Amino acid sequence: MRQGDAPSAITQPDRQWTAGDVIRFAFRRVRVQAWLTVAMVSVHQVCEATTPVLVGLALDGAIADGSVPGTLLWVAALAGVYVVLSLCGNGAGPVGTRAATRAGHEVRQAIVARVLDPRGLAKQRPTGETLSVASSDAAVVGETVDALSTGVSGFVALVVATVALFVTSVTLGFVALACVVVVVFVAPLLARPLQQRSEAQQEAAAHSAAVAVDMVEGLRVLGGLGAQRNAAARYRVTSQLSRRARIRAGAAEALFEGVTSTIGGFLLVAVAAVGAFLALDGDLTPGQLVAGVGLAQFLVEPVNRLSYAGVFAATVRASAQRIADLLNTPHAVAGPALSADRPPLAASLTVSGLIGEHLRGLDLDVAEGELVAVVADNLAERAELLDAIGRRREPAGGTVLVGGVPAEALPLDVLHAHVAVIPHNSSLFTEPLPEVVGDNPAPYLAAACAEEMAALLHDRGSVHFGRNLSGGQQQRLSLARALAADPPVLVLDEPASALDTVTEAAVAAGIRTLRRGRRTTIIVTSSASLLAVADRVVLVQNGALVAEGTHTDLVADERYAGAVLS
Incomplete structure (x- = not known):
């Protein structure tokens, strides 16, 4: 990808996100499909609840009388009913x-848009953590469709089955209603610690992923330093923390499901026992008993669905909150990130x-078409200068003028199209050479002394962020x-x-x-070869310009x- 080709992103208005906002945002374009899924699954559950009722009615109305046409x-x-059930379920x-x-x-598009926003992030996150949020957390929020359809259909089925039980027998209806009330009150109490443990588990997983990504990206450096064992030990610790957090979350999840399933089992036993006594007393017909026990057995499923x-x-809310935290960074x-206008600017920088x-009050004036080298032996001073220009x-104070216009007055896309600040460690991508340096690469490859890489990279480009190239080839x-x-x-x-x-001397000349x-160039360097070809060299020490002239x-x-020759 060329330096000037910024990827297009979905720009979101500045706002404070909540977990609920993230979930609503996820559903903004799938509302119809989501509610269609809910409706279809709910009809499926109602059909299942209707089945034991129909069997009971058939038993009392036709089979007991020996009526073949009725049967x-x-x-x-x-x-x-089964045809409708099958169509809706499938x-x-x-x-x-x-x-x-x-x-x-x-949701993933919104996350990528925030990460790629030209205004940047005030709080930098590890690559692995950001990747975890954009992949697993976004997928979990998307799966809310499944949770919604399961929960709503379970509630609908519970209501239908309970009403059917009341119609069959008021006593059986009250038994079922008592169990439902217990579920309604117990579930929120168990869900609260589950949500907390889910949040902790996802945080630990993200941290583990961040350490893993750092290790993979720095594998060559770790090998050179002989630090593989220390890195492996660090990852072992973080992965064990993630494992223990997942076990704690799994224990809370198992407790939640176990308690609600147990309540469902008690519901079945209670309705069957009460129904049997009522049938023995003659208060229930055989068909009503079959319908009541069938409904009680069916009620276990909507309870489990809930x-x-x-x-x-609980898991969705934890993931949505992590996404909201990233979007709220x-x-x-x-200032504005995008602008429809691209005003002409002079190629000068002050x-x-x-x-x-x-x-400490640094001054630097670069005229249009000038090649200026900056010597700053303090890495922190160098980083602050580059961050301010780009x-x-x-900065805490002072101004940066681009073509005589204050940089903060320019939309960032205009500024970045006019001023390109290339970091020391630039990422390479897997893309053909024309995508990297254009359809006429010869002058740029020649200036960078990279002609021998043209044949190697022409079709498929660099691989794995340039790891198939040496450090010098990457640079x-x-x-x-x-x-x-x-x-x-x-x-x-x-x-x-x-x-x-x-x-190095050939690259400097190139x-x-x-x-x-023709163009304005600023090179922050201590290389004698690059300093020698500069029109002017400035020396920065103690945060200020202390000398300037030719090399x-x-x-x-x-x-x-x-600073240069030592």
Whole structure:
């Protein structure tokens, strides 16, 4: 992906999200499919509740009298109920799955839009944690469709079956109602600790994923340092914490399901026992007894459905809250992110009185078409300067002018299209070479001394973030990509640190030839080869500009020599 090609994202208005907002957002485009799934599953459950009633009516109305036509009529009614039951049960699956997938996708799009927002995140999260939220948590929120259909259908079936029991026998109806009331009051009490443990489990899983991603990304470094064993021990600790958190959440889930299932079992036993006594006393006909026991047996399923819905609702709320926390992360910088206008700007950059944690009134003025090198031996000062130019963080004081316009007055897409700040460690993607450096890659590959990689990368590009390339090849390809973006103002951070002296000198000459006098370039570096080709070099120490001139002129300055030649 070229440096200038920012991925399009769904922009959401600034707002404070809650877990409920996230769930409602997930359903904004699948509302019809979700409620269709609920309706179909509810009809399925009502048909199942109707079955024992029809059997009881057939037993009393036709079978007991020996009426063959009557019996056939009831059989036909049961067959019709089963046809509807089957159609609704089998049809709800595809509709619900499609709705759940789309709902999860909607949430994932919102997460990606927030992460890729040009205004950035004030609180940086580990890559693995963000990946966990965007994948597993978004999928869980999408599965709310299943929890909704299960819970609503369970409630509908419970009401229908209880009413049918009241019609069959008021006594059996009150027995069933007592068990339902117990479920209604007990379920919320058990769901509260389940939600807390689900939140803890998902936090632990996200942390474990973050450690795993860090290990995979830094595998080569770990190997070079011989620190594989320490890294493995760290991951072992985090994974064990995640495992124990999952066990605690599973115990709470099992308790919830066990208690509600036990209540359902007591319901069946109570209705069957009471029904048997009523039948012996002659208060119930055989058909009513069959219908009552069948309904009681069926009632175990809606009770279990409500149990499952309660368990899953706790998990969904925990995931939705984690997503809301990410979406509520404050922006690193203020101001608009996007603009419909792209005003023409001069390719000049002025930093005036920049103040930060490590900067003390830094001044820097770069004219259009100039190639300026900045020497800053303090890494923290360098990072603050680059963050201020690229508006990744707001400085404590001072201004940055781009083409004479304050940077904070420019929408971020306009600023980033005009000023490209390339980090020292740039990510590479699996994409063909034309997607990296355009259809005419020759001048950019030549300037970055990366011609030998053209054949290797032409069809499929780099693999696994460039891990099939050496460190020097990665750096040269990243530089070629930055040069191909051809921004009016290009800021490079140590673009040749992984190269040998000969290649470094060739890259310095290539950058000068390609951009000097045509585009503005700022190189933050201590490389003598890059400093030698700059029109002007500035030395930053103690957070301020202390010297400037050509590389040849500044070599006699002890401060400069100590920073560059030591």
